[in-house]
Amino acid sequence: MTLAVCWSEQFAIHDSGRAGLYLPVGGLIEDDVHVDSTARITRTRNLLRTSGIDDTATILEPRKARVEEILRVHSEEHVQRMQEVSNAGGGDAGGGYTPMDEHSYDLALLSAGSALTALEAVASGENTAHALLRRSGHHAWRESGYGFCVFNNCAIVARAAREDFRLERVAVVDIDAHHGNGTEAIFYDDPTVLTVSLHQDRSFPVETGGVDRVGEGDGEGTNVNVNIPAGGGDPAYLEAFDRIVVPVLLEYRPQLVIVACGVDASLFDPMARLGVTATGFAGMAARLLDVATEVADGRLVSVQEGGYSPVYSPLCWLAFIETIGGLEVHADPFEDFIAEQPTCRELAPWHAQANEATRKHLAPYWASL
Numbered sequence: 001m002t003l004a005v006c007w008s009e010q011f012a013i014h015d016s017g018r019a020g021l022y023l024p025v026g027g028l029i030e031d032d033v034h035v036d037s038t039a040r041i042t043r044t045r046n047l048l049r050t051s052g053i054d055d056t057a058t059i060l061e062p063r064k065a066r067v068e069e070i071l072r073v074h075s076e077e078h079v080q081r082m083q084e085v086s087n088a089g090g091g092d093a094g095g096g097y098t099p100m101d102e103h104s105y106d107l108a109l110l111s112a113g114s115a116l117t118a119l120e121a122v123a124s125g126e127n128t129a130h131a132l133l134r135r136s137g138h139h140a141w142r143e144s145g146y147g148f149c150v151f152n153n154c155a156i157v158a159r160a161a162r163e164d165f166r167l168e169r170v171a172v173v174d175i176d177a178h179h180g181n182g183t184e185a186i187f188y189d190d191p192t193v194l195t196v197s198l199h200q201d202r203s204f205p206v207e208t209g210g211v212d213r214v215g216e217g218d219g220e221g222t223n224v225n226v227n228i229p230a231g232g233g234d235p236a237y238l239e240a241f242d243r244i245v246v247p248v249l250l251e252y253r254p255q256l257v258i259v260a261c262g263v264d265a266s267l268f269d270p271m272a273r274l275g276v277t278a279t280g281f282a283g284m285a286a287r288l289l290d291v292a293t294e295v296a297d298g299r300l301v302s303v304q305e306g307g308y309s310p311v312y313s314p315l316c317w318l319a320f321i322e323t324i325g326g327l328e329v330h331a332d333p334f335e336d337f338i339a340e341q342p343t344c345r346e347l348a349p350w351h352a353q354a355n356e357a358t359r360k361h362l363a364p365y366w367a368s369l
């Protein structure tokens, strides 16, 4: 069992600026560092180092993505505009709250390239790989950036897996607390890429992510949305995996599992209300690794997405990465506090009902449900 981690010190240089939570608010309220901060990434890198991952994993310096690799997913106009905004010293990538600085275009190319480096590592013999990066990708539409995301890293990896490595079927499983709207839209009519997103019910974007969005045309059935009501915690997530996500993946039989690895479903995250613990993320990782082992020769590529608690997100990523690397998972230092939280222990009836409703809705498309 081998693991690669892709990391460049350049990911520490992007400045998202200052904000009141995430919107620039001038006046009336004292601002703070933007939630999409450097610290959430550098602290994760440092935790991986101090936890001993560097002793067993291959640490890879990522390459930049080539523009033609980005153009498999995004329009030429979007790529050009991102370059222009960066060259002008900064601005917005799309949607009004996706800040860019003068480094953002190069950094977005490096992010996509880091995800591609992880794919190349897995294609050339590593079992699993995690791309520790910023800018995130899963909200980015074909035509624009959105929700802190510039280029859709997971979609770019999925296209490369299909076109460069000739895989017939790949799956993107998005565990970020928010809907993977960009990835869904890009592959909505494409049956060769299964897109699965678990996210907080009616969170962000509010208008997307419904269970009735199952794909269209040849892709009808190959888009799966699992809405978790707030407060679901580990029990709701792991039940959704066991009853919906894992059966669907085993039936689809992807030759590569790509994970949009956001950890903003965590108990301490300011951007969602889901209550998942580091142990819960390890549980999801173990299930995804089992699926990859059973149907994809163990090939799993994990790509960093959201996760905004500078203290707790690194612990969640560590647990996820240790698990996909087949390593012993460090104990969560918040274990005693977590043991007192009901959402972490028991599946509430309304969460079980929500999962059951999702399973029933998807059953016409999947014999295993």
Ligand SMILES: [Zn+2]
Binding pocket: 176, 177, 178, 262, 264, 306, 307
């Ligand atoms: Zn998110």
